[in-house]
Amino acid sequence: MRLLRSTDLALRVLMxxxxxxxxxxxxxxxxxxxxxxxxxxxxxVVAELRHRGLLTARRGRGGGLALTERGRTASVGALVRxxxxxxxxxxxxxxxxxxxxxxxxxxxxxxxxGALRRAREAFFASLDPLxxxxxxxxxxxxxxxxxxxxxxP
Numbered sequence: 001m002r003l004l005r006s007t008d009l010a011l012r013v014l015m016x017x018x019x020x021x022x023x024x025x026x027x028x029x030x031x032x033x034x035x036x037x038x039x040x041x042x043x044x045v046v047a048e049l050r051h052r053g054l055l056t057a058r059r060g061r062g063g064g065l066a067l068t069e070r071g072r073t074a075s076v077g078a079l080v081r082x083x084x085x086x087x088x089x090x091x092x093x094x095x096x097x098x099x100x101x102x103x104x105x106x107x108x109x110x111x112x113x114g115a116l117r118r119a120r121e122a123f124f125a126s127l128d129p130l131x132x133x134x135x136x137x138x139x140x141x142x143x144x145x146x147x148x149x150x151x152x153p
Contacts, residue, residue: 014054
């Protein structure tokens with residue numbers, strides 16, 4: 001299974017904020033630069049995380065992003081489910097984004113769809129006990145801090 005770019009970025013943003021020093025509030029632009037992603041992509045992800053109550057975002061001088069307690073204790077499995085959505089791993093109905101797909105002729109008697117659905121749920125379930133704080137623990141935390149610092153001259 002492959003995660004969407006937005007799911008991956010959401011997890012990395014939360015992990016980065018989990019190790020931010022007290023009083024340190026990186027901006028969305030800071031996070032985008034540290035993660036090597038376009039600002040617009042980071043802004044969309046930050047807006048979704050804010051909407052879910054996982055981080056706060058303040059504008060202006062002294063503003064920036066901060067992880068909420070809810071964000072710190074959030075289940076990684078729940079986060080991945082929320083960002084990935086409920087869709088099937090395979091498109092048996094032919095409802096592709098372009099609308100040109102045709103339904104699979106095996107869909108009425110195929111066992112693959114159910115097996116893949118169970119595998120997807122097992123994947124999510126394996127992430128359920130992990131929290132954002134768990135992901136940001138050592139050795140990851142110190143590395144997250146290093147990549148977010150500007151290079152030394």
